[in-house]
Amino acid sequence: MVRVGFGARSARFVVAAALAVALSACETMESMNPLAYFTDKGPKSDIGKEEPAEVLFNDGLARLDKKQYEPAVKKFAELDKQYPYSSWSRKALVLTTFASYENGDYDEAIASGRRFVQLYPADQDAAYAQYLVGMSYYNQIPDITRDQERTERAMLALDEVGRKWPKSEYAADAKQRVLMARDQLAGKEMDIGRYYLKQRNYTGAVNRFREVLVRYQTTRHVEEALYRISEAYMALGIVPEAQTAAAVLGHNFPESPWYKDAYTLMQSNGTEPRESSGSWISKQFRNFTRTASL
Secondary structure: OOOOOHHHHOHHHHHHHHHHHHHHOOOOHHHHOHHHHOOOOOOOOOOOOOOOHHHHHHHHHHHHHOOOHHHHHHHHHHHHHHOOOOHHHHHHHHHHHHHHHHOOOHHHHHHHHHHHHHHOOOOOOHHHHHHHHHHHHHOOOOOOOOOOHHHHHHHHHHHHHHHHOOOOOOHHHHHHHHHHHHHHHHHHHHHHHHHHHHOOOHHHHHHHHHHHHHHOOOOOOHHHHHHHHHHHHHHHOOHHHHHHHHHHHHHHOOOOHHHHHHHHHHHHOOOOOOOOOOOHHHHHHHHHHHHHHO
């Protein structure tokens, strides 16, 4: 899996930091921090006496540049505590997300990334924060023999990048990773379906392969799913549905080796592929064809 690198993805943060320091001479902390107007300024530092925001920010940035991720996160957290809801805090929060991601602390990256998007949904870095949330889930996708909750969450988080920020530089990559996550989820359904076939639980197998046709029809698993459905229905003695699955497979994937196997299966049982227009399989593929053409 491709990880986001500091140099490629975060150069603009370094520029932003430099601009922030340059502007600090012209801008008072009172104008940047709305809490400065109140007597009670919130909790004090756990590290020591309060430091200027630009000092904390640049300390964190220097540690980040040296790949000292945990110390960087601590500096940014201190900045957020001392100057909440300021422009410094906003920058520190997205950098916390990045530093946690690079450090492999995915739960922290998810938490801080989500917080950034909730607080600053219109910010120019919101798409980046959401992308890091999705990638934090994506990097934890397990193999298909294990629970796929992280895969589901990765798909949803990355899909949000494309929906909310379609013109962002992260949208295309997020879309590709959504497709890969969907393929993983389809693979899980196939794995369970094959297990049911071996156990001769043909109805259970059909239900799992049906999920692939209904929810993951654009994945690479759909050809095998059609064959396995044909195989399971034939074992159940429901020949018309077995014929339909084989016929739909041949119509949509005529060069597929799975169609050759399906055709052989039909012949060995004294029949041949024949599509029934009333079958749920036919209806499902008609719906898919109509949707894809829109």
